[in-house]
Amino acid sequence: MTLRVAHTAELEPSELSAVRALLDAAFDGDFSDEDWQHGLGGMHVLVQDDAGLAAHGSVVMRRLRHRGRWLRTGYVEAVAVRADVRRTGLGGRVMAALERVVERAYDLGALSASEDGARLYTARGWQRWPGQVHALSPDGIVRLPEEEGDLYLWPTLAGPLDPAGELVLDWRDGDVA
Template sequence: MTTASPAPGLRTAHTADLTPAELRAARALLDVAFENDFRDGDWEHGLGGMHALVHDEAGLAAHGSVVMRRARHQGRWLRVGYVEAVAVRPDVRRTGLGGRVMGALERIVDRAYDLGALSASDDGARLYTARGWQPWTGRIHALSPDGIVHLPEEEGTTYVRPALAAPPDPAHELLFDWRDGDVL
């Protein structure tokens, strides 16, 4: 179901409610924004949840999505709203569009999940920390087909946003569900 947004040019919609043309436009934006370093697997990770899209007179200007993941923390499996595929067209960067996209995604995370999480580049981290996302300082693991694996390369680039639950304790690991490609 597509929902209207109070901000002009911004809308949220589930993957199922986006047209093939809208999906192609989002994928093309990600290719441009990430200088053709956004892989098909990365795109797959951003599908199946809610998307925030900002349009301007030139077309799709910004995009992001939030998908459901599971993470175990202190013996409890949490519903995690995992933010994916956040991008702003190069000609309109630093104009607040990334913040508008994140605002829409954070609203979804805050109302529907126990925890928000994302993996950030150094450039992206500035946006997320300015919005209250916190670097995860604990250990990160994933439940792989071969058992539990430690993901030290994800430590330091993973950010969390407590939503409905109390903030997770970094003295205890986050154990994420497995997925093909980049796990986080």
């Protein structure tokens, strides 16, 4: 089994196709083109085994505002493990590599987690954001109550954030968080 960390620009088209196929299968076809775009343009972690791509995750740069300060945020995206090798530690290996990128390159780490994914992230030290979540939309700042409770943070240089202060995410098409 091999683990590789590479920027999107370093991935071959065949590797990108394999990542997209893994994500489509892992999310039972509920991985949109916008979700795909959210995971590109940053660093990828790919785990290969004898059967091919076994696990993947990426971290991309976003901006999150807290208490008037915009933080360079490593936002974790597109984490998936092939069905036949789930629960074997590959998700943890992917996250460990992504966390190293976040710690070395960003003020803060963030991700939005499903109920199933949250177990992996909290076990690794990711902390659920208990405060309000907003986004800087084309129409101004809007609250995203549907995202509250699903956002997890990995504090680095920013230190702990005050839950009394809202988090404002930069805008993007599709799911904002």
